[in-house]
Amino acid sequence: MSETPLLRTERLCKTYPDGQVNALVEVSLSILRGEYVAIMGASGSGKSSLLNLLGALDRPTSGEVFFEGQPLSGIPDLDRFRARKIGFVFQSFFLLPTLSALENVQVPMFEGLLGARQRVAKARELLKLVGMSHRLHHRPAQLSVGERQRVAIARSLANDPVLLLADEPTGNLDSRTAAEVLNLFAHLHRDKGMTLVLVTHGQEVADRAERVVRMRDGRICGVERIANTMLDAATP
Amino acid sequence: MRFYEFILKNVWQRKARSALTTIGVAIAVTAVVALVGIADGFERSFRDLYERRGVDLMVVRAGASERLSSSIPQRVGEQIRQLPGVRSVSPGLMDVVSFEEANLTRVPLQGWASDSSLFDELQMQDGRKLEADDDKGVMLGMVLAKNLGKKSGERLEIAGREFTIVGVFECFNVYLNGSAVMLLPVLQTLMDRPGQVTGFEVVLDNAPDKKELIERVRHQINSLHASNGEPWGIEAIPTMDYVKSTSQLQMAKAMAWMTSAIALIIGAVGVLNTMIMSVLERTREIGILRAIGWRRIRVVRLILYESVLLSLVGAGIGIGAAVLMTRALTWWPVVNGLVRGDVAPAVIVQGFLIALAVGLIGGAYPAYRGAHLLPTEALRHE
Numbered sequence: 001m002s003e004t005p006l007l008r009t010e011r012l013c014k015t016y017p018d019g020q021v022n023a024l025v026e027v028s029l030s031i032l033r034g035e036y037v038a039i040m041g042a043s044g045s046g047k048s049s050l051l052n053l054l055g056a057l058d059r060p061t062s063g064e065v066f067f068e069g070q071p072l073s074g075i076p077d078l079d080r081f082r083a084r085k086i087g088f089v090f091q092s093f094f095l096l097p098t099l100s101a102l103e104n105v106q107v108p109m110f111e112g113l114l115g116a117r118q119r120v121a122k123a124r125e126l127l128k129l130v131g132m133s134h135r136l137h138h139r140p141a142q143l144s145v146g147e148r149q150r151v152a153i154a155r156s157l158a159n160d161p162v163l164l165l166a167d168e169p170t171g172n173l174d175s176r177t178a179a180e181v182l183n184l185f186a187h188l189h190r191d192k193g194m195t196l197v198l199v200t201h202g203q204e205v206a207d208r209a210e211r212v213v214r215m216r217d218g219r220i221c222g223v224e225r226i227a228n229t230m231l232d233a234a235t236p
Numbered sequence: 237m238r239f240y241e242f243i244l245k246n247v248w249q250r251k252a253r254s255a256l257t258t259i260g261v262a263i264a265v266t267a268v269v270a271l272v273g274i275a276d277g278f279e280r281s282f283r284d285l286y287e288r289r290g291v292d293l294m295v296v297r298a299g300a301s302e303r304l305s306s307s308i309p310q311r312v313g314e315q316i317r318q319l320p321g322v323r324s325v326s327p328g329l330m331d332v333v334s335f336e337e338a339n340l341t342r343v344p345l346q347g348w349a350s351d352s353s354l355f356d357e358l359q360m361q362d363g364r365k366l367e368a369d370d371d372k373g374v375m376l377g378m379v380l381a382k383n384l385g386k387k388s389g390e391r392l393e394i395a396g397r398e399f400t401i402v403g404v405f406e407c408f409n410v411y412l413n414g415s416a417v418m419l420l421p422v423l424q425t426l427m428d429r430p431g432q433v434t435g436f437e438v439v440l441d442n443a444p445d446k447k448e449l450i451e452r453v454r455h456q457i458n459s460l461h462a463s464n465g466e467p468w469g470i471e472a473i474p475t476m477d478y479v480k481s482t483s484q485l486q487m488a489k490a491m492a493w494m495t496s497a498i499a500l501i502i503g504a505v506g507v508l509n510t511m512i513m514s515v516l517e518r519t520r521e522i523g524i525l526r527a528i529g530w531r532r533i534r535v536v537r538l539i540l541y542e543s544v545l546l547s548l549v550g551a552g553i554g555i556g557a558a559v560l561m562t563r564a565l566t567w568w569p570v571v572n573g574l575v576r577g578d579v580a581p582a583v584i585v586q587g588f589l590i591a592l593a594v595g596l597i598g599g600a601y602p603a604y605r606g607a608h609l610l611p612t613e614a615l616r617h618e
Contacts, residue, residue, distance in 0.1 A: 083529020098249040108528040
């Protein structure tokens with residue numbers, strides 16, 4: 001394939017000053033637009049550090065991340081970049097406890113260009129997409145964990161990102177709810193053309209992706225492509 | 237949802253902490269507005285008294301720190317009256333007495349000439365005004381009459397001498413409402429200050445350039461001499477400057493501002509503490525906001541607006557309390573007659589501005605801290 005990758009890392013290193021831990025060692029990786037990639041590895045393998053660098057939440061010690069060919073180190077306003085281009089889904093959902101589902105989804109939109117009414121309309125639309133239309137005015141504490149993750153996914157889509165990064169998105173869910181969330185990701189990938197990068201340590205989660213990047217001790221130790229029939233079977 | 241709704245929710249959902257911060261600011265603002273308001277009301281009361289009668293210059297003993305109890309010879313008045321441009325000169329003597337049985341100290345006694353224009357400012361509630369031959373008569377201000385439990389026709393002992401209360405008056409000047417008024421010669425005899433007055437009120441003719449006239453007459457009065465060539469040692473001061481420089485007023489204002497400054501520091505530290513706690517408590521929340529793309533400046537705005545909101549609500553409550561308190565003070569006999577029941581709009585505006593400053597100062601450091609949290613570290617925070 002000759003097209004420019006959506007994301008490319010070049011000899012990415014990350015060392016944390018406390019204890020001189022080498023979280024990432026010369027990681028080079030390319031992710032194409034519209035690809036669904038799972039990063040797998042045990043705890044401490046560096047997969048979350050990689051995700052943080054891909055999402056511009058952290059800066060590498062050395063090496064570079066390129067987004068659509070442009071180095072992230074050359075982007076002056078990484079906050080704006082994150083707001084406009086990237087959606088985040090976390091293992092612990094990280095919804096704001098004082099806000100309803102409808103309001104939580106609107107929080108990232110303050111950095112966008114939409115007016116107040118448009119924000120509400122868009123948040124409703126996104127909650128409908130994740131199957132949460134019936135729970136608009138519930139606060140996180142009033143929702144099941146699966147519902148919370150759906151709201152968090154709707155929030156990650158608030159500013160129409162081109163890339164969705166998910167850190168152990170099913171880590172806190174039971175297998176049935178986890179399957180529902182993975183179906184939702186499959187739907188976003190297949191029907192919306194979303195590029196997905198998902199960090200997991202579960203094989204069944206990784207099996208839903210098109211490509212699995214395996215990590216150990218801060219290095220990539222294997223990449224496998226999956227002929228994925230499960231993707232096609234998925235329903236939102 | 238609008239940004240301000242998000243802020244309101246944050247403040248509203250943390251009711252106990254918001255309420256405590258608001259109360260802290262409210263107490264500080266109450267102290268400022270009440271104390272400064274009282275001092276300011278006192279000054280306005282004085283100024284009104286002179287301005288309403290068009291008094292242009294006050295003549296007092298030069299360099300006296302306690303002007304209200306200093307003296308100058310009454311005959312100087314004749315020389316002032318002769319100066320070109322002078323329309324009228326009213327002498328006045330002031331002293332203070334105590335009525336211990338009523339627990340009243342430093343009650344002002346005013347001695348006025350029987351033809352003084354000051355009498356025109358009094359509205360009689362009861363009885364009549366003093367007349368030229370009332371050498372055993374006294375008039376009481378309504379507040380003083382109430383505090384003493386006296387009405388016209390009754391007798392009153394002042395500094396060991398018996399007087400008859402000829403009338404009870406009301407005046408727009410709260411200071412006079414707490415005073416007793418008698419004829420000038422009567423007060424001079426009573427206080428053993430014959431031929432002495434505290435000062436003169438000088439009204440000048442109308443002139444196209446009044447400022448110039450005031451300056452000229454002022455200069456002439458300051459250089460008046462006794463017949464033996466000795467200067468009188470008197471000083472003519474434009475009314476506004478006189479009121480502003482009266483030492484009692486200056487002291488009241490200084491005390492008010494000092495107490496207020498302490499209250500404000502306490503208020504600001506309270507807001508600072510609340511907002512730092514709020515940022516610490518919400519470290520992870522701020523991390524989430526930063527991770528989903530909030531710029532630093534928006535986090536700064538979030539925290540600053542919250543602290544300013546709390547401060548302004550506190551200011552509203554504090555100003556309300558101060559206005560009620562000032563009004564309530566007029567019912568307290570000891571200070572009554574010194575306190576005007578209203579607070580000037582300018583003082584209320586000051587209260588709000590001070591609260592705004594408290595909110596901004598108290599929120600600045602927490603906002604800076606919040607905005608500089610690293611998203612990845614904030615997200616790990618438990």
